[in-house]
Amino acid sequence: xxxxxxxxxxxxxxxxxxxxxxxxxxxxxxxxxxxxxxxxxxxxxxxxxxxxxxxxxxxxxxxxxxxxxxxxxxxxxxxxxxxxxxxxxxxxxxxxxxxxxxxxxxxxxxxxxxxxxxxxxxxxxxxxxxxxxxxxxxxxxxxxxxxxxxxxxxxxxxxxxxxxxxxxxxxxxxxxxxxxxxxxxxxxxxxxxxxxxxxxxxxxxxxxxxxxxxxxxxxxxxxxxxxxxxxxxxxxxxxxxxxxxxxxxxxxxxxxxxxxxxxxxxxxxxxxxxxxxxxxxxxxxxxxxxxxxxxxxxxxxxxxxxxxxxxxxxxxxxxxxxxxxxxxxxxxxxxxxxxxxxxxxxxxxxxxxxxxxxxxxxxxxxxxxxxxxxxxxxxxxxxxxxxxxxxxxxxxxxxxxxxxxxxxxxxxxxxxxxxxxxxxxxxxxxxxxxxxxxxxxxxxxxxxxxxxxxxxxxxxxxxxxxxxxxxxxxxxxxxxxxxxxxxxxxxxxxxxxxxxxxxxxxxxxxxxxxxxxxxxxxxxxxxxxxxxxxxxxxxxxxxxxxxxxxxxxxxxxxxxxxxxxxxxxxxxxxxxxxxxxxxxxxxxxxxxxxxxxxxxxxx
Amino acid sequence: xxxxxxxxxxxxxxxxxxxxxxxxxxxxxxxxxxxxxxxxxxxxxxxxxxxxxxxxxxxxxxxxxxxxxxxxxxxxxxxxxxxxxxxxxxxxxxxxxxxxxxxxx
Numbered sequence: 001x002x003x004x005x006x007x008x009x010x011x012x013x014x015x016x017x018x019x020x021x022x023x024x025x026x027x028x029x030x031x032x033x034x035x036x037x038x039x040x041x042x043x044x045x046x047x048x049x050x051x052x053x054x055x056x057x058x059x060x061x062x063x064x065x066x067x068x069x070x071x072x073x074x075x076x077x078x079x080x081x082x083x084x085x086x087x088x089x090x091x092x093x094x095x096x097x098x099x100x101x102x103x104x105x106x107x108x109x110x111x112x113x114x115x116x117x118x119x120x121x122x123x124x125x126x127x128x129x130x131x132x133x134x135x136x137x138x139x140x141x142x143x144x145x146x147x148x149x150x151x152x153x154x155x156x157x158x159x160x161x162x163x164x165x166x167x168x169x170x171x172x173x174x175x176x177x178x179x180x181x182x183x184x185x186x187x188x189x190x191x192x193x194x195x196x197x198x199x200x201x202x203x204x205x206x207x208x209x210x211x212x213x214x215x216x217x218x219x220x221x222x223x224x225x226x227x228x229x230x231x232x233x234x235x236x237x238x239x240x241x242x243x244x245x246x247x248x249x250x251x252x253x254x255x256x257x258x259x260x261x262x263x264x265x266x267x268x269x270x271x272x273x274x275x276x277x278x279x280x281x282x283x284x285x286x287x288x289x290x291x292x293x294x295x296x297x298x299x300x301x302x303x304x305x306x307x308x309x310x311x312x313x314x315x316x317x318x319x320x321x322x323x324x325x326x327x328x329x330x331x332x333x334x335x336x337x338x339x340x341x342x343x344x345x346x347x348x349x350x351x352x353x354x355x356x357x358x359x360x361x362x363x364x365x366x367x368x369x370x371x372x373x374x375x376x377x378x379x380x381x382x383x384x385x386x387x388x389x390x391x392x393x394x395x396x397x398x399x400x401x402x403x404x405x406x407x408x409x410x411x412x413x414x415x416x417x418x419x420x421x422x423x424x425x426x427x428x429x430x431x432x433x434x435x436x437x438x439x440x441x442x443x444x445x446x447x448x449x450x451x452x453x454x455x456x457x458x459x460x461x462x463x464x465x466x467x468x469x470x471x472x473x474x475x476x477x478x479x480x481x482x483x484x485x486x487x488x489x490x491x492x493x494x495x496x497x498x499x500x501x502x503x504x505x506x507x508x509x510x511x512x513x514x515x516x517x518x519x520x521x522x523x524x525x526x527x528x529x530x531x532x533x534x535x536x537x538x539x540x541x542x543x544x545x546x547x548x549x550x551x552x553x554x555x556x557x558x559x560x561x562x563x564x565x566x567x568x569x570x571x572x573x574x575x576x577x578x579x580x581x582x583x584x585x586x587x588x589x590x591x592x593x594x595x596x597x598x599x600x601x602x603x
Numbered sequence: 604x605x606x607x608x609x610x611x612x613x614x615x616x617x618x619x620x621x622x623x624x625x626x627x628x629x630x631x632x633x634x635x636x637x638x639x640x641x642x643x644x645x646x647x648x649x650x651x652x653x654x655x656x657x658x659x660x661x662x663x664x665x666x667x668x669x670x671x672x673x674x675x676x677x678x679x680x681x682x683x684x685x686x687x688x689x690x691x692x693x694x695x696x697x698x699x700x701x702x703x704x705x706x707x708x
Contacts (some may be wrong), residue, residue, distance in 0.1 A: 079690035101674045103691065108703045111637070111695030117661035124665035142675075356651025519675060 002382055012220045018056025020240030025224035026215055031195045039177040040200030045211050045230055046174040050135040052236045055086045058095035064071045064134040066097045071138025084236045089221045097125055115155050119162045132169040140175040153189055171540055175239035195219040210348055210384055212241055223290050233354035256402055259293030262472040267447055274400040276393045278423055280407050281433030287406040291369040292321040298367035299331035299445055306365035307339045310375035314339035325469040338363040344378040352376045355391055366447040373405035389423050428452040436484055443484035503594035622654040622704055623683035630662050630696045633694040638677035641694035649706045
C-alpha cells in the first residue's frame with residue numbers, strides 16, 4: 001500500500017481540494033501542476049467547487065489563490081458564497097484575489113485579441129500575493145469571444161504554457177458545457193488538453209434539483225467511476241463519495257433500553273449500543289410514541305439525544321407525547337434533548353443528509369430518532385432517498401450513535417413491511433407495528449421481525465397506550481387466531497374463572513381428604529378402645545385365674561393343715577409360687593399402661 | 604513602455620473636443636503591433652490630430668493595467684469625451700472603432 005502510494009506520488013502528484021468526498025473519489029484531489037476542467041450546465045456547482053477549493057487551500061494550507069471571473073462579477077460571486085461559512089472577507093485581504101475579467105456587453109470587439117496581457121497581469125498578481133492556485137471561471141465565455149477555432153487553440157495553449165512556466169500548483173477551468181453540445185468549437189480539444197475532467201450535472205427529478213458529479217477523465221491515475229450525489233450545506237459543497245467497500249464497524253455488546261421494560265425483554269435485554277432500529281407501520285400505529293419513549297429513556301440515562309421529525313412540529317410532538325406519559329420537554333429545556341423539525345417538500349434527500357450531519361456535529365448525540373425517515377423520499381426520487389438513508393445509517397454507526405428510525409408503509413399486508421427505502425436490510429433491529437381487526441376492534445400489535453445478534457421474542461404482543469406510556473400485553477392465540485383487546489380481556493376473564501374453578505375444586509378435594517383422614521382417626525380411636533377393653537378383659541381373666549389358683553392352693557393348705565400333712569418335698573406349691581409372683585407384678589403393670597392410654601386419648 | 608502620442612505638439616493646448624484614449628498592448632505581440640498601426644491610421648484619417656493617446660505595455664505595467672480593469676489585449680479605452688468606451692482586439696474592424704470613439708454614429 002505504502003509502496004503503491006509512493007509510486008503514485010512520484011508520477012502523478014495530487015493536490016487535495018478539501019471538498020468532502022471529492023478527495024476520496026479522486027484518490028487524492030486534483031492533479032498537481034496540471035489543468036482540471038470542470039464542466040456542466042448552469043447552476044450545476046462548478047463555480048462552488050472551484051471557489052471552495054481555493055478557500056480550503058487558502059485556509060487550511062495557507063496557499064493563496066486567484067479567481068479569474070469571466071462570467072459573473074466578482075462581487076456577485078462573493079455575495080453568493082456568503083451563504084457558506086467560509087468567511088471570505090478575511091481571505092480577501094491577502095489570500096484570495098478576484099480578477100474581474102468580464103467583458104461587459106458594452107465592450108466593442110474589433111478584430112482579434114489574445115491573453116498575453118492578461119497572463120502578464122496574473123503573473124504580477126501571483127508574485128505579489130504568492131498565489132498557488134488559479135481558477136479561470138467561465139472560460140467558455142472567453143473562448144467564445146475569440147471567434148476563431150484557431151485562436152481558441154492558440155490561447156488555450158498559451159494558458160497551459162503560462163501555467164507550466166509559473167509553476168501553479170493547480171489550475172481549474174470551469175466551462176458551461178452540458179453533455180449535448182457546446183458553443184466552443186474546440187470543446188474536444190479542451191477536453192484533450194486538460195489532465196482531469198470533472199462533470200457536474202443538475203437535473204430535476206420529481207420537482208427537486210439533484211446535483212451529481214462524475215470524474216470522466218483523469219490521466220494516469222485510478223479514480224472512482226460513476227456519478228456521485230452532490231449536496232450543499234453550510235460548509236459548502238459535499239460529495240457523497242464512494243462508500244468504503246469494507247464495512248468497518250466495531251460492534252458493541254452494551255445494551256441500551258429500547259424505551260420500556262417489556263420491549264427490552266422481547267429484544268433479549270435491549271438494543272445494542274450503536275445499532276440501528278427500524279420501526280415500520282401504517283399511520284397511527286404508535287411509531288412516534290415508541291421512538292419518543294426511546295428518546296425519553298435515553299435522556300433519563302443522561303445521554304444526549306437528537307429527535308428529528310419531519311412534517312410535524314417538534315413542540316407538537318412533545319405535546320402529544322405527554323398524553324401517553326412521555327415527558328420530553330424537560331429534557332429539551334435542560335439541553336439533553338435536541339428536537340428538530342424539517343420540511344420535506346422540495347428538498348432533495350442529499351440536503352437532508354447534510355442537515356442531519358450538521359445536527360449530529362452540533363449536538364453530538366448518543367441516541368437519535370428520525371421520525372419518519374421515509375419522509376426524505378417525499379421529494380426528489382427514490383433512488384437518491386435510498387442512498388441517503390443507507391448513508392445516514394452508516395454515518396450513525398460510524399459514530400456509535402444508537403438510532404431509531406421510523407418508516408411509514410402504506411397498506412397493511414405483511415409483505416409490504418419492507419419499506420420503500422430498503423433500510424430494512426441494513427437495520428439491525430426491525431420492529432413492525434400493525435393493526436389487528438377482530439371482534440369489531442382495531443388493536444395495535446407489535447412484532448419483532450428481526451434483531452441481529454440477539455435472541456428475541458417471536459411472539460406478537462398487543463401494544464396498549466396508557467397514561468403511563470406504552471405497555472405490551474400478552475396476546476392469546478385461540479384456534480389459530482390472535483386475540484387482542486376485548487377478546488383478550490374476555491379470554492383473560494375466562495382464564496381467571498377457570499383458575500377460580502380449579503381452586504375451588506382443589507379445596508373440595510382437600511376437604512374430602514381431610515374428612516377421610518378424620519374418619520380414619522376416629523376409627524383408630526374406636527379400635528384402640530376395643531383393644532383397651534380387650535386388654536382389660538384379658539387382665540381380668542388372668543386375675544380370676546390367679547384367684548382360682550390361690551384359692552386352690554389355699555384349699556390344699558387348709559386340707560393339709562386339717563390333715564396335718566408334711567409340706568416339704570412337694571413341688572406343686574413351688575411351681576405355683578413364681579406364677580403367682582409374675583402375675584401379681586403384671587397386674588400392676590397393666591394398670592399403669594391403662595393410665596397411659598387414657599392420658600393419650602385425653603390429649 | 605508608455606508612449607504618449609498627441610495630435611499636436613506637446614506645448615499646444617488640446618481642444619475641448621479632443622479624444623483621450625489609452626491603448627493597452629503587449630510589447631511586440633502581433634495583435635498589439637497591428638492594433639497600434641490600425642489606431643494610428645484611424646487617428647490620422649478621422650481625428651486630424653485632435654486627440655491624446657497613451658499606449659501602455661501591459662508586460663511592463665501589469666498591475667497598473669489590472670487596476671485599470673484591462674482584461675485582454677490589445678484593448679483600447681476611450682476616456683473622453685464621455686461616455687467611456689472599450690474596444691478590444693487589434694482594431695482591424697474600423698467601423699466598430701469609429702463608433703466606439705464617437706466619430707460616427
